Amino acid sequence: MLFSLIFLREKISTFQFIGLITSFIGVLIVLTKGNPLLVFHTQYNKGDAIMFLVMLSWTVYSLLVKKAKGIPSVTLVAMRAIVGSILMLPFLFLQPLQYEKVTSFGIIGIIYLGVFPAVDSFIFWNQGIKVLGAGKAGITMNLIPVFTAIIAVSLGQGLVISQIAGGLIVIIGMLLTSIKRNQEVSPQKV
Structure with missing residues (x-):
């Protein structure tokens, strides 16, 4: 949302700004299990730096995508796939495929990943950006830690009350960002 404000000149209402801050606080609470100051005492590693670059x-x-208004979502995804494939091609030679280890389960998994996360999700994301704007769509990324906590619980890991509270705060922040400005009531409708 902040990058949309800076680079796309999208307007942010007071509620959207409050929602952004609220959602961010919720993410901090989920990630730090209720102790946001842990952010300053955590040992960060290369993976954290890579994730930061991925988010950027x-x-x-x-x-x-927001700037590419006239290009259909499917075309944008196809362009992304072509560029991504070309960029990944050199890595194929660094780690050649071992055909004897390829299984039918692995092939099904690759097809699934190729269709749903790699194509469908990008089409829906691109369409969401075109309809909502990059800022409003981007705030949904704050749900990643919430869904990660839900997946962790489904896999048998414990959940602390601060993570539940943080998840609720993230959702409240997202709801605040979706509040539209009140339209003035015209004198004729009174």
């Missing part, structure tokens, strides 16, 4: 590149992608 996702932000750039989302801003570019």
